Amino acid sequence: MRKTKCLILCTALLCALGRLAAQSLELPPAQKTGGLPLMDALAKRATARAFDPAELSRQDLANVLWAAWGINRPDGKRTAPSARDRQEAEIYVLLHQGVFLFDAAKQQLVPVSTEDARAAGGLQPFVKDAPVTLVLVADFAKMGAGSNDDRKLYAYIDAGYISQNIYLYCASAGLATGVRAMVDRPALAAKLKLRADELIVVAQSIGRPAKP
Numbered sequence: 001m002r003k004t005k006c007l008i009l010c011t012a013l014l015c016a017l018g019r020l021a022a023q024s025l026e027l028p029p030a031q032k033t034g035g036l037p038l039m040d041a042l043a044k045r046a047t048a049r050a051f052d053p054a055e056l057s058r059q060d061l062a063n064v065l066w067a068a069w070g071i072n073r074p075d076g077k078r079t080a081p082s083a084r085d086r087q088e089a090e091i092y093v094l095l096h097q098g099v100f101l102f103d104a105a106k107q108q109l110v111p112v113s114t115e116d117a118r119a120a121g122g123l124q125p126f127v128k129d130a131p132v133t134l135v136l137v138a139d140f141a142k143m144g145a146g147s148n149d150d151r152k153l154y155a156y157i158d159a160g161y162i163s164q165n166i167y168l169y170c171a172s173a174g175l176a177t178g179v180r181a182m183v184d185r186p187a188l189a190a191k192l193k194l195r196a197d198e199l200i201v202v203a204q205s206i207g208r209p210a211k212p
């Protein structure tokens with residue numbers, strides 16, 4: 001009897017933990033004022049290849065995601081342009097808690113999996129040490145008619161705008177960041193649970209500068 005009760009309790013606990021793990025991560029409102037003047041941020045823009053592994057705050061995440069690809073106008077347009085305003089870009093967020101998809105409209109991170117997939121965000125050894133890696137993905141289903149060559153061209157240009165927004169925010173906030181195209185795309189696509197018509201463009205790690 002005791003074993004049966006214990007089994008029932010353990011099963012219920014595991015189910016409850018599973019539900020908790022599947023919950024979205026709510027982000028606070030982004031801080032949309034302050035920071036360095038643009039020319040100062042440009043002067044500090046740099047690519048990092050080493051990161052302090054300390055976790056970033058929810059506020060840090062909210063700010064950088066809004067700067068990258070947030071909604072900045074009542075009509076739903078974004079902080080970065082996109083070809084024909086298709087808004088095909090998606091940002092996947094790799095954290096130690098799991099894989100998430102940024103929902104700009106709801107200002108939250110939608111869970112994809114509970115796996116710590118940060119090491120899959122690039123081929124270099126330092127990638128696993130960064131507390132956050134953002135993966136920029138183009139959803140071809142949102143891009144309308146056109147050849148795959150044209151879609152890829154627009155996708156890479158649009159991801160470049162988003163990546164530069166990330167660079168400038170990090171320079172302004174004293175964070176370290178580095179973008180890369182060296183990614184095992186099939187392996188990472190499996191971690192992100194992407195469809196065949198979704199393309200991984202680049203990955204970009206973020207954290208505090210590595211301690212000397």
